[in-house]
Amino acid sequence: MGVEVRRVATINCDMGEGYGPWRIGDDTALMPLIDLANIACGFHAGDPSWMHATVRLAKRHGVAVGAHPSLPDRQGFGRREMAMGRDELADALIYQIGALAGMLRAEGMVLHHIKPHGALYGMAARQNHVAQAVCDAADVFQVPILGLPGTLHESVYLARGHRLVAEYYADLDYADDGKLIITREHPPVDPALAAERCARALAEGLARSVGGVDVAVGRDSVCLHSDTPNAVAVARAVRGVVR
DSSP states (O other), X not given: OOOOOOOOOEEEEEEOOOBTTBOOSOHHHHGGGOSXXXXXXXXXXXXXXXXXXXXXXXXXXXXXXXXXXXOSOTTTTTOSOOOOOHHHHHHHHHHHHHHHHHHHHHTXXXXXXXXOOHHHHHHHHHOHHHHHXXXXXXXXXXXXXXXXXXXXXXXXXXXXXXXXXXXXXXXXXXXXXXXXXXXXXXXXXXXXXXXXXXXXXXXXXXXXXXXXXXXXXXXSEEEEETTSTTHHHHHHHHHTTOO
């Protein structure tokens, strides 16, 4: 490919998304390739044992850990929107983040960041009461929040005094308005193309939308999903340009 950029970002990955005997994604192969692990907190995937095991795996590889809380939608993998009031949602987030914080404490680690999952992430980008609920939870833990620039993630989080870690998504498409296209299932992604797009995003802060429009994207961190079928290959390719 021949495209390299100076490292200006981290790679973060949504993981720990198994449940009981069921495994989603190859966290063992992915962990050495990333900088930040967003660990599921039980509402869309994960359970206490999965959380603790994923924390231990991150510790082994020197990877910082953040909470990946969701709407209470296990059957829909947290990718269906739900109507919840601000207080109820904030309580659900504090509950989930607190559970992961306990697992981290058990391993002598601390919470590094918060990253809402799936539909919750998209809702917080455009619904004020959802973004405010995310901040209500972040007020408790006082860590940065991962999100999209140019949305309520940026305006609300910053107004509430929280640090935004602005993301680029290497394995999802963008709509012409700059919003993410969040699907229930993630298809395979061409690793070389993902790396090429990532290099451009980091160098220029731009990505090409599905309609052929250049849209502004974040450059603080590159997001990958462990449930993308060829996630490990994509992570290796992206790691090649994020150094």
